[in-house]
Amino acid sequence: MSKTTTPASVFRKCYEWEDAARAREAGIYPFFRPIEEARGSKVIIEGRELIMAGSNNYLGLATDPRMRDRAIKAVEHYGTSCSGSRFMNGTLALHEELEVRLAAFVGKEAALCFTTGYQTNLGSIAALVGRGDHIISDKFNHASIMDGIFLTVGLNRNVNVHRYKHNNMEDLERILAKIPIEESKLIVTDGVFSMEGDIVDLPSVRALADKYNAAVYLDEAHAIGVVGPTGRGVTEHFHDPSLADLVMCTFSKSFGSIGGFVAGDELVIDYIKHFARPLIFSASIPPANLGAAMAALEIIEQEPERVERLQEIAEKMIKGFGDLGFDVGTAETPIVPLVIGDNEKTFTFWKHMFERGVYVNPVISPAVPPNRALIRTSYMAIHEDHELDTILEIAADEGKKLGII
Ligand SMILES: Cc1ncc(COP(=O)(O)O)c(C=O)c1O
Structure with a gap:
C-alpha cells in the first residue's frame, strides 16, 4: 500500500x-x-x-559433522517433510524410536515429540488442565508456558490461573494452601530459568505438590545437556527423576535441532497424544531434525x-x-x-x-x-x-x- x-x-x-x-x-x-x-x-x-556468546547451542552440536550426517541420512530415507500431523500420516518410525529413547533418557515410561518446544508446552498444558482446574506458574517461566496457559484458558472456561513469585516456595505454598485439596492442580516451572540462569528449587516444589495434592510439570529446555552429572537435567541435578511428574524439553538448544518432547507416565502421555491441539493440527517434526535430535541424544549419552x-x-x-x-x-x-x-x-x-x-x-x-x-x-x-x-x-x-x- x-x-x-x-x-x-x-x-x-x-x-x-x-x-x-x-x-x-x-x-x-x-x-x-x-x-x-x-x-x-x-x-x-x-x-x-x-x-x-548468545546461543542456546549449549553442547556445540548444531555444527557437529555427525549431526549433519544423520540429518542428511534421514532426508535420504524419508524425504524433506512428513507432510502431515502425527495424528495422521505424519508419524515416522523414527519419531517412535526417538520417543522410546528419550523416555529412557529422562527416566520416564513414555515420551511424545512435538514439532517445537513451544508447541510442546502449549499442547501438553492445554490437554491436561481443564474446567475448574488450577494451574500454578512461576512468574519467570518462559513465554511458551504463559501461551500454554492462554490456550488453556481460551479452550476451557473456569480455569484458575495463579502465578507465584520467582522460585519462592512461601509464595507457592500460600497459593496452594488456599485451593481446596480435592481440586486438580498443576504446578509448572522452568528447570533452569531462561533469562536468569538459576535452577528451580525442585525438591521443595515436589514436597509442596505432595502436601497439597498437585502434579509437577518441569520445563527442561535449558537444563538437559546442561545440568546434572550426565546432562539429564534438573531431576538428575537433585538425583531423583520422580521430582517431576512430567518433563518437557526442546531440541532447539542442547540437541542442536528443532522439536520438543514431553515425558511421563504412559497413560498420561497417551492422553496428551489424543488431546493436544498443537500436535494434532500441525505437521510433525521433519526427518532431518529427527535425525539430528537422535544423533544429539546419542552424543549426550556417550560424551x-x-x-x-x-x-x-x-x-x-x-x-x-x-x-x-x-x-x-x-x-x-x-x-x-x-x-x-x-x-x-x-x-x-x-x-x-x-x-x-x-x-x-x-x-x-x-x-x-x-x-x-x-x-x-x-x-x-x-x-x-x-x-x-x-x-x-x-x-x-x-x-x-x-x-x-
Ligand atoms: C524454557 C523454554 N521453554 C520452551 C521453549 C520453546 O522451545 P522452542 O524454541 O523449541 O519452541 C523455550 C525456547 O526459547 C524456552 O526457553
Missing part, C-alpha cells in the same frame, strides 16, 4: 509504531541480525567474525565430558563476571545474565560488545520484569578458554566506560 492512501484501521498501529525505526536510526537496533556463516563458537555477521566442560565454563564465567563487579543475579548455569536495569544502557553495552566482536543478547521487558534489562550471555562446551577471557576483557572495558561496573 502506498503511503498516500489511508491504511485499514487494523493496520494503523503498524504505520504509527516507531520504536524499531528509531532504534535503527540510532544504530542500536539489535534484533533479526542475519548470521552469514556459523563456525563452531564463532559466527560471521556483516562480514565480520564474532565470538558467539558426558561435554556436559562437564560446559559446567566448568559456567563456573568460570559466573565467577569472572562477578569478580569484575557485574550483577549476575542468581546464575548457576551457562546462562549468565549481566543485569543492567536501564534499557538504553543495555542496548549501548550490547552495541559496543557487538562492535568489538562479541555476540550477546540484550533482553528487555516483557522478557524480563521492567527495570531489569539485562545482557543475556550464554556459553557452549566448544568455547575455548582464550575466547572466554576475551569476552571478559571486552565486557570489563565496556562495562567500566558505561559505569555499569
